Amino acid sequence: MRTQVAIIGGGPAGLLLSQLLHRKGIDTVVLERRSRDYVLSRIRAGVLEWGAVELLREAGVGARMDAEGFPHDGTYLASENRGFRIDFVERTGKQVMVYGQTEVTRDLYEARDKMDGQIIDEAEGVTIHGADTDAPHVTYTKDGSEHRIDCDFIAGCDGFHGVSRKTIPGTVLREFERVYPFGWLGLLSETPPVDDELIYAQHSRGFALCSMRNANLSRYYLQVPLDDKVEDWSDDAFWAELKQRIPEDAAQRLVTGPSIEKSIAPLRSFVAEPMRWGRLFLAGDAAHIVPPTGAKGLNLAASDVHYLYNGLVQHYEGDDEGIETYSERALARVWKSERFSWSMTTLLHLFPDQSPFERRMQEAEFDYLAGSEAAQTALAENYVGLPY
Ligand code: FAD
Ligand code: PHB
Numbered sequence: 495m496r497t498q499v500a501i502i503g504g505g506p507a508g509l510l511l512s513q514l515l516h517r518k519g520i521d522t523v524v525l526e527r528r529s530r531d532y533v534l535s536r537i538r539a540g541v542l543e544w545g546a547v548e549l550l551r552e553a554g555v556g557a558r559m560d561a562e563g564f565p566h567d568g569t570y571l572a573s574e575n576r577g578f579r580i581d582f583v584e585r586t587g588k589q590v591m592v593y594g595q596t597e598v599t600r601d602l603y604e605a606r607d608k609m610d611g612q613i614i615d616e617a618e619g620v621t622i623h624g625a626d627t628d629a630p631h632v633t634y635t636k637d638g639s640e641h642r643i644d645c646d647f648i649a650g651c652d653g654f655h656g657v658s659r660k661t662i663p664g665t666v667l668r669e670f671e672r673v674y675p676f677g678w679l680g681l682l683s684e685t686p687p688v689d690d691e692l693i694y695a696q697h698s699r700g701f702a703l704c705s706m707r708n709a710n711l712s713r714y715y716l717q718v719p720l721d722d723k724v725e726d727w728s729d730d731a732f733w734a735e736l737k738q739r740i741p742e743d744a745a746q747r748l749v750t751g752p753s754i755e756k757s758i759a760p761l762r763s764f765v766a767e768p769m770r771w772g773r774l775f776l777a778g779d780a781a782h783i784v785p786p787t788g789a790k791g792l793n794l795a796a797s798d799v800h801y802l803y804n805g806l807v808q809h810y811e812g813d814d815e816g817i818e819t820y821s822e823r824a825l826a827r828v829w830k831s832e833r834f835s836w837s838m839t840t841l842l843h844l845f846p847d848q849s850p851f852e853r854r855m856q857e858a859e860f861d862y863l864a865g866s867e868a869a870q871t872a873l874a875e876n877y878v879g880l881p882y
Contacts, residue, residue: 495523495641495642495643495644496643496644496645497521497522497523497612497643497644497645498515498520498521498522498645498646498647498810499511499512499515499520499521499522499645499646499647499648499649499806500522500523500525500630500631500632500643500645500647500648500649501522501523501524501525501648501649501651502524502525502620502622502632502648502649502650502651502652502656502657502658503524503525503526503527503650503651503652503653503656503658503778503780504524504525504526504528504530504533504603504613504615505533505599505651505652505653505778505779505795506595506598506599506602506778506792506795506796507651507777507778507779507780507795507796507798507799508524508526508649508651508652508777508778509524509599509602509603509606509613510549510550510553510602510795510796510799511649511651511777511799511802511803512524512606512611512613513553513554513555513602513605513606513609513611514549514552514553514799514803515803515806515807516606516609516611517553517554517609518807518810520806520807520810522611522612522649523612523613523614523643523645524606524611524612524613524614525614525617525620525632525634525643526613526614526615526616526617527616527617527618527620527652528615528616529615529616530603530613530615533599533615534596534599534600534603535596536595536596536599537594537595537596537680537682537713537755537757538594538595538596538791538792539594539595539786539789539791539792539793540592540593540594540595540705540706540707540713540789541566541590541591541592541692541705541789541793542559542563542590542591542592542593542598542792542793542796543590543793543796543878543879544588544589544590544591544878544879545793545796545797545800545879545881545882546591546792546793546796546797546879547559547563547591549796549799549800550598550601550796553602553605554605555598555601555602555604555605558597558601559591559593559597559598559601562593562597562708563591563592563593564591564592564593564706564708565589565590565591565592566582566589566590566591566592566691566692567581567582567583567589567691568580568581568582568583568584568691569582569691569692569693569694569877570689570691570692570693570694571693571694571695571696571860571863571864572693572694572695572696572740572741572744573695573696573697573857573860574696574697574698575741575742576741576864577693577695577741578863578864579691580870580873580874580877581870581874582874582877582878585867585870585871585874585875586871586874586875586878588878588879589878590789590877590878590879592692592705592706592707594707595792597707598792614634614636616636617634617635617636618634618635618636619633619634619635620632620633620634620652620657621633621634621657622648622650622657622658622661622774625648625661625662625771625772625773625774626771626772626773627772627773628773629644630644630645630646630647630648630772630773630774631643631644631645632645632648646773647773647774647775647806647817648773648774648775649775649777649802650774650775650776650777650780650781651776651777651778651780651795651799652780653778653779653780654764654779654780654783656780658774658776658780659766659776659780659781661771661774662766662771662774662776663771666768666771667766667767667768667771668766668767669764669765669766669767670763670764670765670766670767671762671763671764671765672762672763672764672836673760673761673762674760674761674762674763674785674839674843675720675845675846675847676700676717676718676719676720676761676843676844676845676846677717677718677719677720677722677758677759677760677761678703678715678716678717678718678758678759678761678786679715679716679718679722679724679727679732679756679757679758680713680714680715680755680756680757680758680759681713681714681715681729681732681753681755681756682707682711682712682713682753682754682755682756683711683712683714683750683751683752683753683754684710684711684751684752684754685710685711685712685749685750685751686709686710686712686749687704687705687706687709687711687712688704688712688740688744688747688748688749689704689744689747692704692705692706693740693741693744694787694838694842695739695740695741695842696841696842696843696844696856696860697738697739697740697844698844699735699738699739699844700716700717700718700739700843700844701715701716701717701739701787701842701843701844702714702715702716702717702735702736702739702740703715703787704736704740704744712749714732714736715786716732716735716736716739717843717844718758719846720760722758723758724756724757724758727756729750729752729753729756732753732756733748733750736748759786761785761786761787761839762783762785763783763784763785763832763835763836763839764782764783765781765782765825765828765829765832766781766782767821767825768821768822768825769781769798769820769821769824769825770817770820770821775802775817775820775821776798777795777798777799777802777824778794778795778798778799779791779795781798781824781828782794782828782832784831784832784835784836785835785836785838785839786835787835787838787839787842787843788831788834788835788838788839788876788877789877790831790834790835793831793879794827794828794831797824797827797879797882798824798828800882801816801820801823801824801882802817802820802824804816805817805819805820827880827882830876830880831876831880834876834877840856841856841859841860842856
């Protein structure tokens with residue numbers, strides 16, 4: 495088989511890149527290790543920056559998001575029983591869109607199917623060959639038989655545990671990492687959200703987040719020790735703990751119900767440099783991970799795709815500048831989102847080895863944010879998304 499761009503990974507980055515390129519007449523094949531049902535059952539991000547919203551529209555997959563998503567004008571930050579609201583629109587003129595990653599992925603699959611896009615799922619043993627030559631190819635196994643795809647370029651959109659980043663030699667790749675000493679326990683329930691905006695809550699018992707998917711679907715998170723297991727947390731225990739960590743008025747309004755999904759995610763900051771090796775380009779979680787506190791993971795995948803898509807389109811029009819500068823341009827934005835996600839995580843979580851001085855620093859930073867329009871503008875500017 496031959497294609498122009500072989501895309502490894504059928505998550506949001508791979509599907510969006512495939513969809514955008516196809517609309518410009520550039521041929522792609524997406525290789526996904528899992529089944530479609532598995533990919534569509536993953537509950538992940540919930541907040542889209544406006545840049546990502548516009549990119550999804552450009553890809554022709556904005557209709558359901560525009561009809562069913564919820565534009566948000568601001569968010570609440572709480573600490574113990576105090577809190578304040580940051581108004582994104584007032585501070586930056588921009589909103590964010592609450593629309594789940596699961597829905598984005600579903601819309602992308604549907605659009606790919608409509609255009610007869612080639613997505614090969616349950617592709618095993620995907621291997622990249624000759625990425626540093628002019629004639630790369632990818633091999634994989636499907637239903638027991640081996641296949642080969644020759645291509646011009648390979649897009650590594652296969653997430654943190656994928657094969658693409660690992661193909662880049664250690665002499666070329668530099669990795670930067672921070673692993674946080676806690677995780678997030680997430681719970682999804684068919685209950686009305688506790689508020690019409692998100693609540694990020696710092697607390698001496700640990701961080702909590704109140705988020706949502708729609709008027710009858712809520713998503714809540716609790717900071718938990720790394721060695722906690724989902725089985726340790728009954729629904730009742732989750733709700734009781736959440737009520738203690740969020741402001742009293744919210745706790746009184748909280749509607750609880752049975753969970754329909756519960757999972758624990760570790761928190762990590764990670765960046766791999768460069769994001770290009772020869773004809774292999776990394777995009778999304780394959781190249782970087784952020785802790786979810788800044789709601790940036792999916793949004794960074796979208797901005798990488800924006801740079802890569804434009805670079806590839808330019809290449810086929812005869813100009814290589816976009817692909818030559820891809821890594822540099824993507825990384826400049828990645829590092830700023832890494833900084834924001836790290837600073838939100840540091841501000842809002844309880845660190846097990848935190849000294850009383852560090853705790854006071856968190857409190858002082860929270861107070862400063864509560865009282866400073868300049869500080870709120872800086873937070874809002876990062877939260878709604880820096881320009882592409
Ligand atoms: P992925 O979504 O990981 O997609 C990569 C795809 O590649 C997957 O479908 C995978 O099956 C496939 N793949 C992997 N290896 C191979 C291989 N060898 N061959 C072929 N295919 C392969 N972000 C937020 O903003 N908010 C959140 O609340 C949030 N929660 C998260 C919870 C979890 C458990 C995780 C893992 C991430 C979370 N994120 C969150 C981050 C966000 O979901 C990711 O940043 C986003 O999914 C990145 O998209 P991607 O397409 O780059 O990677
Ligand atoms: C979510 O709704 O899943 C969500 C929202 C905001 C975050 C993280 C996760 O910062």
